[in-house]
Amino acid sequence: MTVQKMDHPNDGVKCSVDTCYYYMNGDFCTAPRIHVGPHGASTAEQTDCNTFRRK
Numbered sequence: 001m002t003v004q005k006m007d008h009p010n011d012g013v014k015c016s017v018d019t020c021y022y023y024m025n026g027d028f029c030t031a032p033r034i035h036v037g038p039h040g041a042s043t044a045e046q047t048d049c050n051t052f053r054r055k
């Protein structure tokens with residue numbers, strides 16, 4: 001999912017993936033919305049942000 005990068009953080013998301021195009025210093029995400037998967041995950045460790053885009 002490719003979405004427009006915002007010039008401010010998404011207040012609802014805290015993220016530490018500093019290799020992502022949408023990452024902002026302070027562990028913020030500048031994507032207006034994110035998509036997390038996969039279906040059937042049973043622990044937090046099994047989930048991933050599908051909106052991630054390499055810098």
Ligand code: SF4
Pocket residue numbers: 013014015016017020021022023024028029030031034049050051052053
């Ligand atoms: S798009 Fe996903 S991986 Fe990238 S900064 Fe936002 S929450 Fe983190």
